[in-house]
Amino acid sequence: MTTAALSQPVIPPDDSISNLSTILRALRSGVIVVLALGLLAALFQAVLSPIIASTGVEENVTTVLANALISLLPVFAYLACGSSARAAAPRSFMRAVIAALIAASLLFVGITAIESGLHLGAFQPRQSLQFTISQSDDGVLVDSVEAGGAADQAGILPGDLITGIRRDPVTLESLQKTIATSNIDDPLRLRIIRDGEETQLTARVGEGTSFEMSTLINSYVIALAAATAAVFFPRSWVAYILLILSLAPMLIGYAWLLIATFSVRTQGLLPIDAQGNVGGITLQNWRFLVDPLGSNQSVWTITLNTLIVAVAMTIMVILVASMAGYALSRMNFFGRRTFLSFTLILHGFPAVTLLISIFFVLNFIGKIPILGDIFGYNTLGGVALVMVAFELPLGIWLMKGFFDGISWDMERSALIDGATRWRAFWEIILPQIRPGILALGIFAFISGWNAYLIPQTFSIGTRTATLSVFLRQFIGDTAPTDWNQVAAVGIFQLIPILVLFLFAQEYLLNIYAGGLKGSS
Amino acid sequence: MKIAIENLTKKFGAVYGVNDLNLDINDGEFVAFLGPSGCGKTTTLLTVAGIYKPTSGTIRFGDHIVNTTQPRDRNIGMVFQSYALYPHMTVFENIAYPLKLKGVSRQEQHKHVQQVASTMGIGELLERRPGQLSGGQQQRVALGRALVKEPDVLLFDEPLSNLDARLRLTMRGEIKQLQNRLGITSIYVTHDQVEALTMADRIAVMSKGHLQAFDTPEDLYDRPKTLFIAEFIGNPPMNFATAEIGGIDGKLTMQIGALTLDLPPKYAGKVGRGQVTLGVRPEDITLVETGGVEGSVFVVEPLGREDMLDVRIGDQSFLMLADPELRIKAGNTVRIQFDMDELQFFDLQTEKSLLWQ
Numbered sequence: 001m002t003t004a005a006l007s008q009p010v011i012p013p014d015d016s017i018s019n020l021s022t023i024l025r026a027l028r029s030g031v032i033v034v035l036a037l038g039l040l041a042a043l044f045q046a047v048l049s050p051i052i053a054s055t056g057v058e059e060n061v062t063t064v065l066a067n068a069l070i071s072l073l074p075v076f077a078y079l080a081c082g083s084s085a086r087a088a089a090p091r092s093f094m095r096a097v098i099a100a101l102i103a104a105s106l107l108f109v110g111i112t113a114i115e116s117g118l119h120l121g122a123f124q125p126r127q128s129l130q131f132t133i134s135q136s137d138d139g140v141l142v143d144s145v146e147a148g149g150a151a152d153q154a155g156i157l158p159g160d161l162i163t164g165i166r167r168d169p170v171t172l173e174s175l176q177k178t179i180a181t182s183n184i185d186d187p188l189r190l191r192i193i194r195d196g197e198e199t200q201l202t203a204r205v206g207e208g209t210s211f212e213m214s215t216l217i218n219s220y221v222i223a224l225a226a227a228t229a230a231v232f233f234p235r236s237w238v239a240y241i242l243l244i245l246s247l248a249p250m251l252i253g254y255a256w257l258l259i260a261t262f263s264v265r266t267q268g269l270l271p272i273d274a275q276g277n278v279g280g281i282t283l284q285n286w287r288f289l290v291d292p293l294g295s296n297q298s299v300w301t302i303t304l305n306t307l308i309v310a311v312a313m314t315i316m317v318i319l320v321a322s323m324a325g326y327a328l329s330r331m332n333f334f335g336r337r338t339f340l341s342f343t344l345i346l347h348g349f350p351a352v353t354l355l356i357s358i359f360f361v362l363n364f365i366g367k368i369p370i371l372g373d374i375f376g377y378n379t380l381g382g383v384a385l386v387m388v389a390f391e392l393p394l395g396i397w398l399m400k401g402f403f404d405g406i407s408w409d410m411e412r413s414a415l416i417d418g419a420t421r422w423r424a425f426w427e428i429i430l431p432q433i434r435p436g437i438l439a440l441g442i443f444a445f446i447s448g449w450n451a452y453l454i455p456q457t458f459s460i461g462t463r464t465a466t467l468s469v470f471l472r473q474f475i476g477d478t479a480p481t482d483w484n485q486v487a488a489v490g491i492f493q494l495i496p497i498l499v500l501f502l503f504a505q506e507y508l509l510n511i512y513a514g515g516l517k518g519s520s
Numbered sequence: 521m522k523i524a525i526e527n528l529t530k531k532f533g534a535v536y537g538v539n540d541l542n543l544d545i546n547d548g549e550f551v552a553f554l555g556p557s558g559c560g561k562t563t564t565l566l567t568v569a570g571i572y573k574p575t576s577g578t579i580r581f582g583d584h585i586v587n588t589t590q591p592r593d594r595n596i597g598m599v600f601q602s603y604a605l606y607p608h609m610t611v612f613e614n615i616a617y618p619l620k621l622k623g624v625s626r627q628e629q630h631k632h633v634q635q636v637a638s639t640m641g642i643g644e645l646l647e648r649r650p651g652q653l654s655g656g657q658q659q660r661v662a663l664g665r666a667l668v669k670e671p672d673v674l675l676f677d678e679p680l681s682n683l684d685a686r687l688r689l690t691m692r693g694e695i696k697q698l699q700n701r702l703g704i705t706s707i708y709v710t711h712d713q714v715e716a717l718t719m720a721d722r723i724a725v726m727s728k729g730h731l732q733a734f735d736t737p738e739d740l741y742d743r744p745k746t747l748f749i750a751e752f753i754g755n756p757p758m759n760f761a762t763a764e765i766g767g768i769d770g771k772l773t774m775q776i777g778a779l780t781l782d783l784p785p786k787y788a789g790k791v792g793r794g795q796v797t798l799g800v801r802p803e804d805i806t807l808v809e810t811g812g813v814e815g816s817v818f819v820v821e822p823l824g825r826e827d828m829l830d831v832r833i834g835d836q837s838f839l840m841l842a843d844p845e846l847r848i849k850a851g852n853t854v855r856i857q858f859d860m861d862e863l864q865f866f867d868l869q870t871e872k873s874l875l876w877q
Contacts, residue, residue: 409677412571413604416675417665418592418621431608 019099022088026103026227029084030077034111037076041069070120074111078104078223082230096231104227108220127179128208129188131156135172139163139193150206157194164191179205261285261488285488297465299492305380306466306493309455310448312384317395317444318437320388325399326425330411340400347393355457358386362458380464383455387448395440402436403429438507446497467493521581521672521705522547523568528577530563537563539729541577548703550696552710552720554752560729561709565675568707570594581672592621597666597704598675601682603658605650611637611661612646618669636664639698656687663695667702674699674706680715692719713753717741725749747797747871750864756802756828758864759838763798765791774798777834779813784860791865791874799864802828805840805856812857820850831856 044066085100116123130149133140140162145151164170165178166189182188187202256269263271264280273280292298327333328340359377362385366376374381406429414424430437452468459465471489475481501508525543529536538560545551553561566572568579570591578585586594597618605614615636616629624632637643640660650658659679666674679695680688696719699706710716716723717737725732725740725748733740733749744750750758764775765783772783772791776798783791818837819830826841829848833856840856842848865874 407602407604409600409602409604410606412566412569412591413598413600413665414606414617415571415591416569416594416596416598417618418669420590420592423621428606431606434608 018089019095022085022095022099023103023106025088026081026085026099027106030081030103030107031110033077033080034073034107034114037069037073041066041073044069074108074219075222075226077107077111078226079230081107082227083233083235085227086231086235093231097228100227100231101224104223105220108223112216112219125207127182127184127205129154129156129179129203130206130208133162133172133175136161140170140172140175150203154190154201154203156190156192156201156203159194161193162190163193163198165189166191257487257491260484261491263484265484285482285484286492288485288489289492297463299470302465302467302470305464306449306468308380309384309387309451309466310445312381313387313391313448314441314444316384316388317391318441321392321395321399321440322430322433322437324392324396325401326403326429328396328400329403340397343393343396347397351390351453355453359458362386378459378461378464380459383451383458383464383466384448386454386458387451390454391444391447395444398436398440399433402433406432435507438504442500442504442508445500449493449497523673523705523707524578524580525564525568526578526580528564528567528579529575530560530567530572531575536560536729537572538567541729541731543724543731543734545705545707548705550699550706550708550719550721552708552716552723553726554710554713554716554723555726555732556711558728559726561711561724561726562677563729564726565677565707565709568673569596569598569675594673595669595671596673596675597669597671598677599659599662599666599679601678603650603655603662603682605658605661605665607650609649610646611642611648611650611653614650614661615646615664615668618665622669632668633664636668639667640664655683656691659683659691663698667698671704674704676706676708676710678710679708680710681712688715695719713755717753725752727752743873743876744799744864745873745876747799747866747873750799750866750873754801756839756841758799758801759805761798761800761836761838762795762868763865764795765793777836779833779836781813781858781860783863786861787863787865787875795868796874797866797868797871799866800838800858801862802839802841804859804862805831805838806859807840807842807846808855808857810855812855814853814855817848817850817852817854820848829854 081103082096082100085096085103089096089099114120119125128149129151130146131151132143134143135141138161142151142156142158142160142162144158145156162170162175165175170178178188182205184205184207186205188205189200189202192199192201252269256266259269259271260266262281262283262285264274264282264284265272267276270278271280272278288299328336362375362377362382365382366372366378368376373379375385376382410432411424411429414428415421419427450468451466452472455464455466456469456472459469467489471486471493474486474489523543523545525541525545528538528541528543530538541560541564543551553564555561563572567574570586570589574587578587580586581594606617609617612633615633619629619632633646634643637646640663642657642660642664645653645657645661650661653661659682662679676695680691683691692715708716708719717740720737722734722736723740724734727748732752733745735745740749740753744753747760751760761776765772766775767773767783770785770788772785772788774781774783813833815831815833815838817829818832821828821830822844823841825844827844827846827848829840829842831838831840831854838856848854866872867874
C-alpha cells in the first residue's frame with residue numbers, strides 16, 4: 001500500500017446498507033423490549049398473580065401491574081426503537097427519524113399481529129349484546145340482531161324499541177355504557193316496546209370479537225409519535241426521569257399530607273367538600289392549636305412537655321455519652337471490653353421487652369422524696385431518663401469512635417503544655433469532636449421528640465402527655481378517625497424536626513464521614 | 521538540667537517496652553535515641569515526659585526523682601511527629617496555650633509569643649489556623665509552642681519524619697543551631713541515623729528495649745564496640761566477612777576464603793588467633809590499577825555522586841563506592857584494596873569488638 005492510498009479519507013459506508021442496519025438495530029431494540037416486558041407481564045399474570053390470589057387478597061397488585069405493563073408495552077418498545085435509531089445514526093437526525101419511523105411501523109405490524117392472536121389491544125373482546133342499535137325518539141331502536149348472539153338468544157328482534165333497563169330509562173349512550181361496564185354473563189333486564197306492547201326480556205351480556213379500527217389507528221399514531229420523540233429526546237434525561245418517577249410516590253405522599261390538613265376530605269390529591277365537589281378548603285383541622293379538643297391540656301402545654309423531654313434527653317445523652325466514650329477510648333480499666341460488648345447487646349435489645357421491669361424501677365424511684373417527683377413514674381423526667389438509657393448505647397459507641405479518631409499526640413501535647421487531664425479533655429479534645437457531639441445531640445433530640453412507646457407507657461393522663469401521645473388520641477378505637485386531623489397534628493409535630501434538619505444537615509452528614517479530618 | 525535514667529523498665533502487660541535502661545544526660549546536652557521501630561526509644565521519651573509511669577527504676581531531673589511527677593509539673597517542651605497542633609486554635613493561641621495554662625497575664629503572653637514567633641520566623645502567621653499552614657510551618661509552630669514556656673528539657677519525637685527531604689535538611693540545621701544557642705537539655709528520638717549523627721552530641725542506640733551503646737557519633741562510627749553498632753551505623757552498611765587470623769614470627773595474616781592478606785602489626789595482641797568477624801566500611805575499600813585483589817563486579821547502583829559496587833571475591837561480597845566517571849559495569853573485573861588501618865574485628869561468639877572496649 002502506498003502512502004497516497006493511506007492518506008485518502010476513509011470511504012463512507014454505503015448509505016443503503018447503513019440505513020438498513022440502522023433500521024434493523026432500531027427494530028432489534030424494540031423487539032427486545034417487547035420480549036422482556038412481555039415475559040415480565042406473563043410472569044406477573046401467570047406465576048405471581050395466582051400465588052397472591054391464593055393468599056386471599058381480592059384485587060391484587062400483580063394483576064394491576066401486569067395489565068399496566070401490557071398496555072404500556074408497545075409505547076416502551078417504540079421509544080426503545082427511536083432511541084436506538086438515534087444511537088445507530090448519531091450524526092444525522094433525518095436518517096434517524098426515518099429509520100425510527102420505518103422500524104416502528106414494522107414493529108407495529110408485528111405487535112398488531114400478536115395482539116390479534118392474543119385478543120389484546122384493538123382486538124380485546126368487548127362486552128356486547130351482539131346487535132346494532134340507534135337512537136330514536138322514544139328510546140333505542142334495535143336495527144339488526146346477530147344470529148345466535150346474546151340479543152338473539154334473549155329473543156330480541158329487529159325493530160324492538162328499548163326504553164329502559166329495569167326502571168331506568170335509557171338513551172343510546174347510556175345503554176352502550178351500561179353494556180360496556182357490565183361483566184360477561186351479567187343479566188340485563190331490558191324494557192322493550194314491541195308492537196306497542198311493553199315486555200321485559202333478560203339478555204346475558206356476551207363477548208363481541210369485532211375489532212375497532214379507531215383503536216388501531218390511534219395506536220399507530222402513538223407508535224410513530226413515540227418513536228420520533230425518542231429520537232429527539234436527550235438520552236441524559238432518561239436517568240432523571242426514571243429517578244423522578246420512582247420518587248413520585250413519596251412526594252405524592254407528602255403532598256397529600258399537606259393538602260389533607262387544609263381539606264374537609266380528599267379524593268386523591270384533590271380537596272373535596274362533604275358533597276364530593278372539588279373545594280372544601282378549611283382550617284378546621286388546625287383548630288387544635290387554639291382549642292384543647294376534649295383533652296384538658298392545650299396543645300402548647302403538650303408541646304412544651306415534648307420539648308422538655310427532648311431537651312433533657314439531649315443534654316443527658318451528650319453529657320454521659322461523651323464522658324463514657326472518652327473513658328472507653330482512652331483509659332484502660334477492668335471490664336472495659338465486657339462493658340463495650342454489653343453496651344452493644346443493649347443497643348439491640350427491643351425496648352418493649354423491658355417495659356414492665358422499667359415500670360417497677362420508675363415506681364421505686366417515685367417513692368424516693370424529691371427525686372421521685374422529678375424522675376419517678378408518670379413524670380417527664382422519668383420518661384426522659386428511660387429514653388436516655390435506650391439512646392446511650394448508640395451514643396457511647398458513636399462518641400468512642402470519634403475519640404478514637406483523635407491522635408494521642410494532641411492530648412499528650414496538652415498534658416505536657418501544662419493542662420490537667422480534665423482540662424485537656426474539655427479544651428483540646430472536646431472541640432475536636434464538636435461535629436460528632438452536634439450530630440449525636442440532633443439524633444437524641446429527634447428520638448426524644450418523636451418517642452411514642454415510652455411516653456405512652458410511663459405517662460398516664462394528659463398532664464405529662466407528649467405530642468406523639470396526643471396524636472394517638474385522634475386515632476379512635478371506637479369513633480371513626482378523622483385522618484385529616486391526624487395529618488394536621490402530624491405536620492405540627494414535624495415542623496421543629498424539619499427546621500432542625502435544615503440547619504443541621506451539614507453536621508449530620510459528618511457522622512457518616514467518620515468524624516473530623518483534623519488539620520494536623 | 522541533668523537527666524539521670526536509672527534501671528528504667530517499662531512493661532505493657534507482659535511486653536517489655538524498655539528493659540533496664542541506664543543513661544546520664546548532661547546539662548545542655550543534645551542526645552539522640554536511635555533505633556529501629558519498636559525498639560523502645562519513644563517509650564523512653566514518653567516516660568521521661570511523664571506520660572508513661574515507669575514500671576521500675578527512677579528518672580531524675582537534677583536531683584529530684586520525677587517518677588510520679590505529672591507532665592505539667594516537669595517544665596518540659598515536646599515536639600511530636602504529627603506536630604499535634606490544636607486545630608481549633610489559631611497559631612497565636614497554640615503557642616500561647618502553655619502560658620495561658622501557667623496563668624501568665626495577657627500582655628506577657630503577647631510579648632512571649634511575639635518573641636518566639638519572630639525567632640521561628642512565623643511572625644506573620646499568628647492569626648492563621650494550623651490547617652492553613654504547610655508542614656514546615658506547622659513544625660515551626662510546634663517548636664515555638666514547646667519553647668515558649670522556656671522549658672528545662674526539650675523532647676523531640678521524630679519531628680522531621682513528616683517533612684520532605686529538602687525541608688528536613690533545613691530544619692535539621694535550625695533545630696541544632698537553636699538548641700546550641702539556648703543550651704536546653706534535649707532528647708531527640710529518631711530512626712534516621714543521619715539525623716542522629718549530624719545533630720546529637722551523644723547517641724543512645726537502642727534495640728528491643730535494651731541500650732546497645734551510648735557514645736559520641738565519632739565513637740559509634742569509627743570505634744563500634746559491638747557488631748550491632750557496626751552494622752546499624754553507616755550507610756551503605758559495613759561489610760562483614762568471617763576471617764581466619766594466623767601468622768608466624770609476629771607477622772599477622774588474615775585469610776578470607778582463598779584470599780590471604782597481611783595485617784599491620786597494630787592489631788597484634790588484640791585480634792588473637794582463629795576465626796573472627798572482619799568488618800570493613802565501603803569507603804575504606806578503593807579501586808587500584810595494580811596490586812590489590814581481583815574481584816568481579818556483580819551489581820552497580822548509581823547513587824549520583826558515587827556508584828555503589830557489589831564486588832565479589834570468591835563467594836564473598838563487598839560493597840564499595842567508586843567514581844561514576846570510571847563507568848564500571850556489572851560483569852567487569854576490578855582490582856580492589858582494603859585500607860588495612862581501618863579494619864574492625866569482632867568476636868564470633870560474643871559479637872563484641874576485639875579492638876575497642
